[in-house]
Amino acid sequence: MTEVAATRAATPAWSWLAALRRHGLWLVAALLLSGLPLVFRSGTALTMMSLMGIMIIFSLSYNILLGQTGLLSFGHAVYYGLGAFFVVHAMNAIIRAKLPIPLPVMPLIGGTAGLAFAVIFGSVSTRRGGTAFAMITLGLAELVASSSLILRGFFGGEEGITTNRTRLFRLFDWNFGPQVQIYYLIAAWCLISMIAMYALTRTPFGRMCNAVRENPERIEFIGCSRTMVRFIAFCLAGFFAGIAGGLAAVNFEIVNASYLGLQQSGIVLFAAYIGGIGHFIGPVLGAILVTYLQIMLSDVTVIWQLYFGLMFIVVVMFAPGGLAGLLMMHVPLVRARVLHLLMVPYALLLAAASIAGVGAIVIVELTYRLTVKATEGTVIRLFGISLDTESAWPWLLAAALAAGGGFLTHAAWPLAARALSDATAHAGERS
Amino acid sequence: MLELTLISTLNGVLFGMLLFLMASGLTLIFSMMGVLNFAHASFYMLGAFFGFQISRYIGFWPALVVAPLMVGVIGALVERYGLRNVHRHGHVAELLFTFGLAFVIEEVVQMIWGKAPVDYRVPSLLDFTAFTVLSTNYPAYKLFMLLISMGIFMVLLAVLTRTRIGLIIKASLSHPNMVAMLGHNVPRVFMLVFGLGCALAAVAGVIAGPALVTQSNMAGLLGPILFVIVVVGGLGSLPGAFVASLLIGLMQTFAVSVNASLADLVGALGLTLDARSPFGELANVTVAQIAPVIPYLLLVLILMLRPTGLFGTRET
Amino acid sequence: MSTPVIELVSIHKSFGRTQIIRGVDLAVPRGERHAIIGPNGAGKSTLFNLISGRLKPTAGAIRLDGADVTGAKPQEINRRGLARSFQITNVFPRLSVWENIRCAVLGSLPYKYAFWHGIESLAGVKERTGHILHEINLVGRRDTQAGVLTYAEQRALEIGITIAGGAGIILLDEPTAGMSRREAEHAVALIRKISAGRTLVIIEHDMGVVFDLADRISVLVYGQIIASDAPARIKANPAVQQAYLGTAAA
Numbered sequence: 001m002t003e004v005a006a007t008r009a010a011t012p013a014w015s016w017l018a019a020l021r022r023h024g025l026w027l028v029a030a031l032l033l034s035g036l037p038l039v040f041r042s043g044t045a046l047t048m049m050s051l052m053g054i055m056i057i058f059s060l061s062y063n064i065l066l067g068q069t070g071l072l073s074f075g076h077a078v079y080y081g082l083g084a085f086f087v088v089h090a091m092n093a094i095i096r097a098k099l100p101i102p103l104p105v106m107p108l109i110g111g112t113a114g115l116a117f118a119v120i121f122g123s124v125s126t127r128r129g130g131t132a133f134a135m136i137t138l139g140l141a142e143l144v145a146s147s148s149l150i151l152r153g154f155f156g157g158e159e160g161i162t163t164n165r166t167r168l169f170r171l172f173d174w175n176f177g178p179q180v181q182i183y184y185l186i187a188a189w190c191l192i193s194m195i196a197m198y199a200l201t202r203t204p205f206g207r208m209c210n211a212v213r214e215n216p217e218r219i220e221f222i223g224c225s226r227t228m229v230r231f232i233a234f235c236l237a238g239f240f241a242g243i244a245g246g247l248a249a250v251n252f253e254i255v256n257a258s259y260l261g262l263q264q265s266g267i268v269l270f271a272a273y274i275g276g277i278g279h280f281i282g283p284v285l286g287a288i289l290v291t292y293l294q295i296m297l298s299d300v301t302v303i304w305q306l307y308f309g310l311m312f313i314v315v316v317m318f319a320p321g322g323l324a325g326l327l328m329m330h331v332p333l334v335r336a337r338v339l340h341l342l343m344v345p346y347a348l349l350l351a352a353a354s355i356a357g358v359g360a361i362v363i364v365e366l367t368y369r370l371t372v373k374a375t376e377g378t379v380i381r382l383f384g385i386s387l388d389t390e391s392a393w394p395w396l397l398a399a400a401l402a403a404g405g406g407f408l409t410h411a412a413w414p415l416a417a418r419a420l421s422d423a424t425a426h427a428g429e430r431s
Numbered sequence: 432m433l434e435l436t437l438i439s440t441l442n443g444v445l446f447g448m449l450l451f452l453m454a455s456g457l458t459l460i461f462s463m464m465g466v467l468n469f470a471h472a473s474f475y476m477l478g479a480f481f482g483f484q485i486s487r488y489i490g491f492w493p494a495l496v497v498a499p500l501m502v503g504v505i506g507a508l509v510e511r512y513g514l515r516n517v518h519r520h521g522h523v524a525e526l527l528f529t530f531g532l533a534f535v536i537e538e539v540v541q542m543i544w545g546k547a548p549v550d551y552r553v554p555s556l557l558d559f560t561a562f563t564v565l566s567t568n569y570p571a572y573k574l575f576m577l578l579i580s581m582g583i584f585m586v587l588l589a590v591l592t593r594t595r596i597g598l599i600i601k602a603s604l605s606h607p608n609m610v611a612m613l614g615h616n617v618p619r620v621f622m623l624v625f626g627l628g629c630a631l632a633a634v635a636g637v638i639a640g641p642a643l644v645t646q647s648n649m650a651g652l653l654g655p656i657l658f659v660i661v662v663v664g665g666l667g668s669l670p671g672a673f674v675a676s677l678l679i680g681l682m683q684t685f686a687v688s689v690n691a692s693l694a695d696l697v698g699a700l701g702l703t704l705d706a707r708s709p710f711g712e713l714a715n716v717t718v719a720q721i722a723p724v725i726p727y728l729l730l731v732l733i734l735m736l737r738p739t740g741l742f743g744t745r746e747t
Numbered sequence: 748m749s750t751p752v753i754e755l756v757s758i759h760k761s762f763g764r765t766q767i768i769r770g771v772d773l774a775v776p777r778g779e780r781h782a783i784i785g786p787n788g789a790g791k792s793t794l795f796n797l798i799s800g801r802l803k804p805t806a807g808a809i810r811l812d813g814a815d816v817t818g819a820k821p822q823e824i825n826r827r828g829l830a831r832s833f834q835i836t837n838v839f840p841r842l843s844v845w846e847n848i849r850c851a852v853l854g855s856l857p858y859k860y861a862f863w864h865g866i867e868s869l870a871g872v873k874e875r876t877g878h879i880l881h882e883i884n885l886v887g888r889r890d891t892q893a894g895v896l897t898y899a900e901q902r903a904l905e906i907g908i909t910i911a912g913g914a915g916i917i918l919l920d921e922p923t924a925g926m927s928r929r930e931a932e933h934a935v936a937l938i939r940k941i942s943a944g945r946t947l948v949i950i951e952h953d954m955g956v957v958f959d960l961a962d963r964i965s966v967l968v969y970g971q972i973i974a975s976d977a978p979a980r981i982k983a984n985p986a987v988q989q990a991y992l993g994t995a996a997a
Contacts, residue, residue, distance in 0.1 A: 208860070221801075222825060
């Protein structure tokens with residue numbers, strides 16, 4: 001008894017250190033977010049980082065549904081889009097009425113709109129789970145997307161609705177015109193949202209979400225309503241999606257029907273899944289990667305969406321845990337210092353896959369030039385080399401690379417897999 | 432009025448049968464493998480485009496046989512080398528795989544044939560008027576579509592209920608493990624059913640292509656409606672899919688011909704609405720304008736009244 | 748005569764044209780340890796499914812503590828103080844053992860949907876979870892994923908999830924199925940401990956367990972209870988011997 005008392009007496013000093021260790025990561029994140037614009041100063045970089053911030057909030061909100069509660073939604077962009085529309089209308093109304101409401105508060109309006117619609121649609125959607133739920137979200141998304149073409153007053157038709165973020169009430173003389181100021185606004189909201197959503201996973205509700213995901217039938221027998229859990233999760237996800245949408249409205253100063261369309265829903269699904277739905281940080285990684293690719297790839301090739309789709313299929317088939325899943329698999333190896341055992345097999349696999357990849361990309365690009373862009377001439381420039389779609393040798397070379405690389409990958413894969421399992425067993429022994 | 436009703440009924444039934452041609456394949460695949468093939472409408476689109484391309488080389492009638500066969504084979508390969516590998520990662524992964532597949536197929540079709548509609552024409556043999564209802568000419572091609580869909584449906588029913596392979600398929604739908612224990616090659620049955628389902632969708636594409644627009648956004652337009660049908664009918668229920676297909680086919684066709692709006696109704700009562708207010712805007716929308724949205728409204732209605740669907744019993 | 752804690756009145760259950768339960772009347776008084784035995788296919792698990800709300804009876808009434816719960820949903824029945832285990836282990840596979848029990852504990856508490864305060868701050872939850880873990884002897888496996896536990900450990904976890912909410916009426920569906928003699932002995936000791944002061948209904952095939960544990964035994968054959976009596980009299984009942992135990996007495 002005295003031992004317990006003694007330890008308890010000692011805790012006040014230790015609790016600060018423990019708190020720091022627990023929350024230190026957030027401090028690091030805050031410092032990182034603040035410091036990034038000092039390193040990456042260009043306009044493109046600032047824009048990209050702003051978009052990443054928005055996408056991080058959006059993807060994390062999506063993962064409340066998929067990763068935590070096991071609900072696959074094909075229509076999450078509805079709440080993102082509606083949040084954006086409500087913010088853009090609110091901004092215009094505030095500007096007209098000259099109300100002293102500053103810009104930083106706007107995402108909250110988006111969040112409220114997202115929440116309100118999530119309550120309405122969620123009451124209908126969450127009656128079912130699994131595949132039926134996914135199809136219902138698809139149907140509702142179509143409903144909203146179609147309505148946006150009909151209700152032109154609110155949704156602005158094809159052109160959408162525009163606004164001017166610099167005309168709002170100025171707080172501390174920030175007019176939020178320059179991109180760097182918008183970046184900091186987004187970064188602040190991103191940090192707040194990340195902390196909030198992370199905290200959510202550590203609440204009783206968060207735990208019940210996981211239980212519903214694991215065994216939605218058993219949950220009823222321990223006294224918990226799975227519909228209620230799903231409904232609340234849906235509402236919270238809609239809230240944060242609305243915040244992301246509001247930030248997007250502020251960032252782009254224009255909102256149109258594409259914000260709530262199926263393509264946008266698909267992108268957030270891609271981002272969350274490729275990043276890894278099984279870990280909190282997964283959607284963050286996925287958001288960063290997908291935003292980066294979206295911006296960079298579209299400069300390099302017109303058919304970047306095809307590559308996205310192929311990448312997604314590859315992840316679903318070979319790495320369903322996503323990026324985060326892959327990384328987490330290697331954490332015990334790093335701890336046990338056996339990572340070096342994987343260097344050679346991984347290098348072989350990477351080399352083989354790259355060869356196959358290059359071959360496939362060349363074939364795809366050649367095909368594209370041949371079929372659609374026949375008017376732009378027969379020569380394409382890929383990896384710094386000019387290739388003529390009319391001559392046979394690029395095709396043959398590409399086919400050889402693809403086939404040979406594919407064969408090598410097929411051979412290297414089990415080697416890498418065995419190396420991984422050996423190393424993991426090794427790490428298990430050492431710990 | 433009578434003319435409109437008759438024509439709309441014919442067209443509605445036709446549309447419904449077309450939808451059922453696809454929804455039946457989808458339901459079969461779902462019942463057997465527990466996965467909803469998100470790419471189903473994409474195989475429909477492939478059927479239309481293959482049909483178009485092949486009919487340019489060897490004519491419509493050979494294309495009617497060859498195109499679905501090709502798509503069926505592609506479907507079987509997708510099952511064998513793609514879906515089967517994803518199966519162990521769970522239902523969500525399977526659904527996402529088919530989602531990614533749908534995405535990729537649309538991009539590839541767009542890449543090869545472009546974004547504009549292609550000139551897929553009704554074969555000259557059927558390019559005449561079958562009969563005239565009062566003052567409207569009903570094209571023979573539409574009648575052909577109706578007959579083919581019904582014919583295929585009959586054949587499907589016969590195969591499932593009266594043949595040995597049909598028996599094995601039906602057994603594998605609910606007890607694949609037991610059927611495997613009895614010595615049947617269940618993975619091959621799965622592959623067969625998946626290929627068959629895709630071929631059915633492709634047939635719908637081949638025959639619908641000339642009548643509807645053959646364009647790379649076909650799958651995106653029809654896909655969601657298909658999924659609404661299976662949810663409304665009840666996941667895994669063939670009779671449910673049938674009823675839902677006809678219901679939606681008829682509702683949409685009739686809606687398109689109704690040009691009345693809520694404002695008209697209000698106007699008939701002697702009141703007027705300000706067209707610029709949001710409510711006024713909503714009220715001025717004609718029934719024809721909301722026709723594309725009707726399946727989704729039906730979905731919401733069914734979800735509120737009968738969440739498991741019309742004939743559904745499964746809780747997935 | 749006090750109200751029986753579980754009362755089944757003329758229960759029938761059919762699936763399509765197949766009748767599984769053909770008229771069952773049962774009254775379990777408070778604090779009794781009641782065993783249900785019978786040949787395979789008699790409908791024992793179906794009976795549990797009916798009582799716990801997983802299935803709705805085709806006819807008849809089910810009462811808990813006098814209140815009519817026929818057709819009520821599983822979570823309503825659970826909130827009235829009835830918890831059940833499953834014959835085929837039904838845990839939360841990718842959650843740790845600790846999480847499994849903790850969720851079961853939370854299910855019985857009013858703040859299970861609370862998303863505004865952390866779970867670590869709920870001291871009562873932590874204590875109770877630790878206590879249950881100790882009872883089912885899985886303290887050493889607390890961080891292991893439920894899906895990778897051994898079969899016997901999973902059965903223990905199954906019981907743990909059932910009792911974690913503190914229900915007064917416990918239904919156990921073949922808790923010792925597939926266990927070795929030693930494991931079954933442990934399980935029986937655990938069951939005896941946790942059912943002290945509570946009402947227990949247990950489906951079992953292991954006659955040793957049944958005669959050891961039960962105050963009363965009901966014999967279910969083809970959807971009907973052919974006998975319901977004290978263990979000694981059940982052993983001697985000729986109808987039971989014929990239908991179930993065979994002509995040689997156990």
